[in-house]
Amino acid sequence: MTVLDSRPDLPFDSGRGSRAAAPAADSAVLITPGGVTMPTVEDLGAGRGPEWLDQWLAANAADVVAWFRHIHAHPELSRQEFATTELVAGLLKSFGLQPQLLPNGNGLICDVGEGERCIALRADIDALPMTEATGLPYAATTPGAAHACGHDAHTTILLATGIILASAPALPGRVRLIFQPAEEVMPGGSLDVIAAGGLAGVERIFGLHCDPRLEVGRVGTRVGAITSATDLLELRLTSPGGHTSRPHLTADLVHALGTVITGLPALLSRRIDPRSGTVLVWGAVHAGEAPNAVPQDGLLRGTLRTGDHDVWADLEPLVAGLVQSLLAPTGVGFELQHRRGVPPVINERESTQVLRTAIEAALGEDALAGTKQSSGGEDFGWYLEHIPGSFMRLGVWSGDGPMHDIHQPTFQLDERALFTGIRVMTHTALAALA
Numbered sequence: 001m002t003v004l005d006s007r008p009d010l011p012f013d014s015g016r017g018s019r020a021a022a023p024a025a026d027s028a029v030l031i032t033p034g035g036v037t038m039p040t041v042e043d044l045g046a047g048r049g050p051e052w053l054d055q056w057l058a059a060n061a062a063d064v065v066a067w068f069r070h071i072h073a074h075p076e077l078s079r080q081e082f083a084t085t086e087l088v089a090g091l092l093k094s095f096g097l098q099p100q101l102l103p104n105g106n107g108l109i110c111d112v113g114e115g116e117r118c119i120a121l122r123a124d125i126d127a128l129p130m131t132e133a134t135g136l137p138y139a140a141t142t143p144g145a146a147h148a149c150g151h152d153a154h155t156t157i158l159l160a161t162g163i164i165l166a167s168a169p170a171l172p173g174r175v176r177l178i179f180q181p182a183e184e185v186m187p188g189g190s191l192d193v194i195a196a197g198g199l200a201g202v203e204r205i206f207g208l209h210c211d212p213r214l215e216v217g218r219v220g221t222r223v224g225a226i227t228s229a230t231d232l233l234e235l236r237l238t239s240p241g242g243h244t245s246r247p248h249l250t251a252d253l254v255h256a257l258g259t260v261i262t263g264l265p266a267l268l269s270r271r272i273d274p275r276s277g278t279v280l281v282w283g284a285v286h287a288g289e290a291p292n293a294v295p296q297d298g299l300l301r302g303t304l305r306t307g308d309h310d311v312w313a314d315l316e317p318l319v320a321g322l323v324q325s326l327l328a329p330t331g332v333g334f335e336l337q338h339r340r341g342v343p344p345v346i347n348e349r350e351s352t353q354v355l356r357t358a359i360e361a362a363l364g365e366d367a368l369a370g371t372k373q374s375s376g377g378e379d380f381g382w383y384l385e386h387i388p389g390s391f392m393r394l395g396v397w398s399g400d401g402p403m404h405d406i407h408q409p410t411f412q413l414d415e416r417a418l419f420t421g422i423r424v425m426t427h428t429a430l431a432a433l434a
Helices: 051-073 082-094 151-166 190-195 253-271 309-330 349-363 380-384 416-433
Strands: 108-112 118-124 174-180 205-215 219-221 229-238 279-287 297-306 333-342 368-370 389-397
Touching: 051 082, 051 151, 051 416, 082 108, 082 151, 082 174, 108 151, 118 151, 118 380, 118 416, 151 174, 151 205, 151 416, 174 190, 190 380, 205 219, 205 349, 205 380, 205 416, 219 349, 229 253, 229 309, 253 279, 253 297, 253 309, 297 309, 309 333, 349 368, 349 389, 349 416, 380 389, 389 416
Parallel strands: 118 174, 118 205, 205 389, 219 368
Antiparallel strands: 108 174, 219 389, 229 297, 229 333, 279 297
């Protein structure tokens, strides 16, 4: 078994199951001359089968944790995931698989098994632009990057799942592993996968995301929308400027900004069905320096989200018209950029039933949980514009202590979730091809 650690300075032989002699173990070293030095992590689904899955996880649990910690310690930002891609590709090749890199060299796809039927499992591999504050011994070593959204776990889970499926006695079809880059930027790396033919011949696609609101050992599913469409708005205003004592001789840019800041969300709430879950929130506003000068330019940025696919299709012209009507009386010039982001993830009913069957087989009936629709965006939705599929929430909270939310520098997960995720993804492939 190939193993990795959080010390890139230790010599590593990419041949299957080998590493050059490592120094004696200390608190930072995960690999010792005797093998992997790793805490014991409980496998909550142990004994539920199939037998080859139980045997593989029992024999290789420490390696799975080592992979996860290595990826966690070496995060790469969106569209820069070259080392992560190389790591995953090397491990897959060491087990006889033939991964195919995406055209830009970051991200890959890899088929396991044979046959005409094919289903896909997807993981995202990029990190967030923030500095980790967990204090973990395997915390991020890359300045300004951190796996604060659980993509390191998603990658590890799919990597192990693919290797396990490759070692299965037989599969009733093919499983396409999609290690996708750039989920954290819009419109998302899923479009790169689709453009490269990653969905060719695929019947259904499945994915998961860490959920710190669910206890480890539970998995949330939902029919219909599980995330929201997300667009970016950027509004630039211009004015001749002037003295604040004579606002009637110019165009009051700051007042115009305030008009849009309060007026646009209010008008949208009267023009869109409130059941759609549409919400506009401003995140940045910049204008001026001096308290007695009307500025000549200003900038407003925000996110516009909706859980309704039909509403999403109509938002761009509606927003443009409302901004025009709000600013017309003010006399300011403006330029509006409405950047379409990602569609909502809408789980198809039959695919969601496949997930529920897989979760129950992998972890038991008590593992099944519902989940609410999130206002967050997820570019998995682009896949579902082409083929049916379903997306699930993987519980990662230990059940004790605070829930460390995603997209926060303190986010961390219970490593037992790695094994529940592997079991669920493996059973999902089997159930989808059954």
